[in-house]
Amino acid sequence: MVSTGERIAIDAMGGDHAPDEIVAGALRAQEELGVKVLLVGEPEKIKAALPSNTNLGQVEIVSATDTIEMDEEPLSAVRRKRSASINVVMDLVKKGKADAAISAGHSGAAMAAALLRLGRLPGIDRPAIGAVFPTMIASKPVLILDVGANVDCRPKFLEQFAVMGSVYSQYVLGTAEPKVGLLNIGEEDCKGNDLAIRTHQMLTSNSQISFLGNAEGRDVLSGRFDVIVCDGFVGNVLLKFAEAVGEIILQILREELPSGLHGQIGTALLKPNLKRIKQRMDHAEHGGALLLGVNGICVISHGSSEAPSIFNAIRMAKEAVDNQVLERIHPQVSSLASE
Template identity: 80%
Template sequence: MGATRARIAIDAMGGDHAPAEIITGALRAREELDVEILLVGDPQQIKAHLPQQTNFGQLEIVPAEGTIEMHEEPLSGIKRKPKASINVAMDLVKQKRADAVVSAGHSGAAMAAGLLRLGRLKGIDRPAIGAVLPTIASKPVIILDVGANVDCRPKFLEQFAIMGSVYSQYVLGVNDPKVGLLNIGEEACKGNDLALRTYELLEKNPQVSFIGNAEGRDVLSGRFDVIVCDGFTGNVLLKFAEAVGEVMLQILREELPQGLHGQIGTAILKPNLKRIKQRVDHAEHGGGLLLGVAGICIISHGSSQAPSVFNAIRLAKEAIDHQVLEHISSQNGSKKQSATSSSEANSDE
């Protein structure tokens, strides 16, 4: 792509608050992140929600027809609606008219469209959604998979560990990311068959710094930089963590003193409260990166409003700037697969 400025395709019709909130977040990103925005969807609806006298510099509307509804089965939906906004957005990346896709629509449809339109990276069997969460150590942890694959094989989790390590190193700036396997105990003998077999693979894989099992209480401890699990467990974990953040913010609001003293105290604490919100509010993190497809794709929450959309675009830009796809491809080439992994793949087929 040419060059300097990232071009982000936005599924303007996807999400509970589309297109108004999607457009508001995208316009903010255009100004503050200096990216080019391609709003994909119904041109009339998009134009109706653009501010009057909108400057179309670094902004383009790309027509699409319809969207994949949340009740629709993902694969049949994207095949039945080839001109749906998520399909058109993915095609823009495939055609190199855009560097990334951001969608708050049907997450299953986004994954299916990414796989069909963009394909998988070499050496990756299943893409994973990676979510970045705060920890008490003031550094983030990336958890994957948080929803793309309900059922997993050990080799999938091994690949998740490699992709998560690449993201942690090159985007989050962690030198030698420490990898953990989500489990019910620290001991190597704990867990179900998936956990036991995955533990063996990770322990023998020289491409990751595997330091053992991570219990639920370890997830936000800062001890681990990357935590891998199947998508069923990861999705439950992610939504619980988001709920805890919302509860914390609500408790803070309720416990702050009322009246004049409360107003003075809140004014004094305002910078601290803002930092707390940035650390625990899931809207500040934007969504998850679909790792493993041959293109940058950010899957945002269906309830995303403008701030979350802005942060999703920020995530996409960071992934582009740090060449995440190139680094994953170089780490996951078939020649670099361990003999153990190859043996595991053959036994699973």
């Protein structure tokens, strides 16, 4: 496939399976998606992870001499280790040498590096991590944000999340008029804690979004909403729970398929259906979550990401670049900054 011009910088040293799986997913994306991948990390380790038949002239490796470990405090580590792979990745985006950044490493470090090197978009007080979930309606995903960037939030932050999420849902996920919901313990306007009640009032009066009202836990995957906002504490619990449920259901399907010849025949007949089920439920199919609100395209992948997940993270980044997410969000949020 001929390159379409997007240059994606990838933290090749980040994640449980780095650099082997990171490199494998990146090379597949370069071949199938037509992007140019920049593998950032220790050159010798990256070269060792390349297939033996790789043409080194078609692989771009950017040296980074350090790595931020999972047990390190993110902000101090990012400041102390200036040549860490995640810092180099963000610098490439800042200098215009890459169109997007991807990391499966320390998510806190990725966010800290993005904030310190790229900065926030004007009008955004706090960036949010947006994760795409499947719903009961095929081809109608729901975007949840924030799922971990901000443990404590103010109503203004959630309003900004709603606007950014609506833009992403419309231009990347293809939703004509995204319906926004506020995650809460009841549908009534008066339900919830002080944050929920005050946020509900702000979202109701915001003409930039189509606010449908409160979304209870059972509504999250119903397909009724296209965007659901919440603070990062609740969102992260929701994300991890949903991932676990998806894995359990896939495991149950594997265990309950009959064995023997009849089982093999039945499985063969069901293979297309099972593949579609996996695509809708497996978090690896989404690749990660977009960090919305920073002045650059950043995808934070799962620490356990393997090659397919990295491939899909690159696809997500490419779609965000192609659909000019930053350029579309900027005019929408410029007037939303806290006073």
